[in-house]
Amino acid sequence: MIQAARDGDLDSFNRLVLAYQDLVYNHAFRMVGEEESADDATQNTFISAYNHLGSFRGGSFKAWLLRIVTNTCYDELRRRKRRPTVPLEPLDDAGEEVESAHWMVDPADQPEQQVEQAELQRAIQHCLDNLPGDFRTTVIMVDVQGMDYFEASQAIGKPIGTIKSRLARARLRLRDCLNGFAELLPAGFRLELG
């Protein structure tokens, strides 16, 4: 199927898209932390992959695709860093400011467990966003995507020793970040860490 796609068969390539779009979107979301940016990054990744299929020399197509999405996300992060566009207040679909953010929703309307889980995920994502780009990529690939060191090394394009070092440092920073963030989180999160 990959060879057919390289020969210009668009249908074959779209079958590849169907097989890997969850992986790519998940990686993009964890990298940029926003749905809209992750959506753009995912679409750009597949378009770029189609345009550069000739540069695929074989091996892990998954690793090759993750490298493209990582670079795309780096571009987005650099663009965002140059032109920060974080709104002071979140906006709804109509572009109106939301008076109360979703995290301010009355937890009494939702199961407590779901609320805690959502807050925990947001805390973890917050700590991931505070990591440097290369650390973030490594921990997402190994701890979020479940890749082994060899696959991560292929996707990132660095030796395994570099992967080990970056992963250790990333986990250390995440530990420190989560410990500091845990005081602000609901009791359930703290109980987990306690």
Next chain:
Amino acid sequence: MKNQITLRDYELISAYLDNQLSDKDRAFLETRLKADPELRNELHEISKTRILVHSLPKLKAPRNYYVNATAVRARPTLRLAPVFGIVSAVASVLLALVIFGSTFFESNPQVAMAPSLPVADETIAVQQEVELSAASPSSPTEAAPVVMMGAPLVASPTPNIGALKAGPTEHATPTTVYLYAYPPTSTPENLTTLNEVQVETDRLHCEEIYGSSAYPTLSSQYNCPTPSPSSTSSEYSLSIQSSTSITPTITSTPTATLTPTTTPTPTPTNTPTPTASPTPTPTIEPPSIQNIAPTVEVESSTGITSSDQVSGLGNPTPPGQGGAVNPRTSPNMSFLNYLVLTIEISLAAIAIIAGIAAIILRIRTG
């Protein structure tokens, strides 16, 4: 106690949790874990962090990201690397062309500017001489006209009329025009810096003339060392055939030859007056020499001794040669040089920048 745990320890812990340690490292770490409670505590904290991150849900794509033909064609800007490469190549070629062209055109004018006999300079020199002579009082016998060309020559004590004759033409004087001449023993007082440069130029021209085979009979007119015996004379004269004033007619007399002997000179092609080639023995005309400055016209009726004779002229340039060589005006050439330099620098900068951009884009796109 935490300070004793190094980054290497954290790497071992992290790899241990991922089951990525070798047997040797695993045994080593387990030994340390048993003995070090701080290390065990760090192991637990890193393990929980790893579990928390791993617990993040794997998000599903909110839609299908199929690639269609229009989406692919609508993004031609992704292929910027070849564009920059082409721009760099074109700029390099243009730069090479500009450099080659500027070098070629700079070398050509030098070749074109081969030594020639500028007749126009003589015209100007004559005019200046006329003006200067008109302004300075001069005795008829000791006139020191402006030296347009050459230094005063030492005149022979005896005038050699025969030398002035142009062979069969006994009346060479009517067509003889002496622009200027100096008394045998006097140095023109007005031979000042007025035309020193011109003098030097004429000397050089004179040397060229002597070196030229076209005028084998030329004698020293401009105080240049010539092999001709008559060159010892301090006077120089040049017969110029011209029916008009000196200034415009110099160029029209290719037969304005100076012969140390009385051999007739070849007649010019279009000169109405018979040619006369007086010898370069200026001593014959001391009386007439005095008035050479003001009178620049060549009179056919005047003899050699006529005061109207004007002796001494510039370079007997061959016909059609020696047109005024106008050197390139320095301001224009400066501007052109700056313009060319600016273009070269711009092209070089474009080539370098585009080349670097192409390389970077290719590296990024893998």
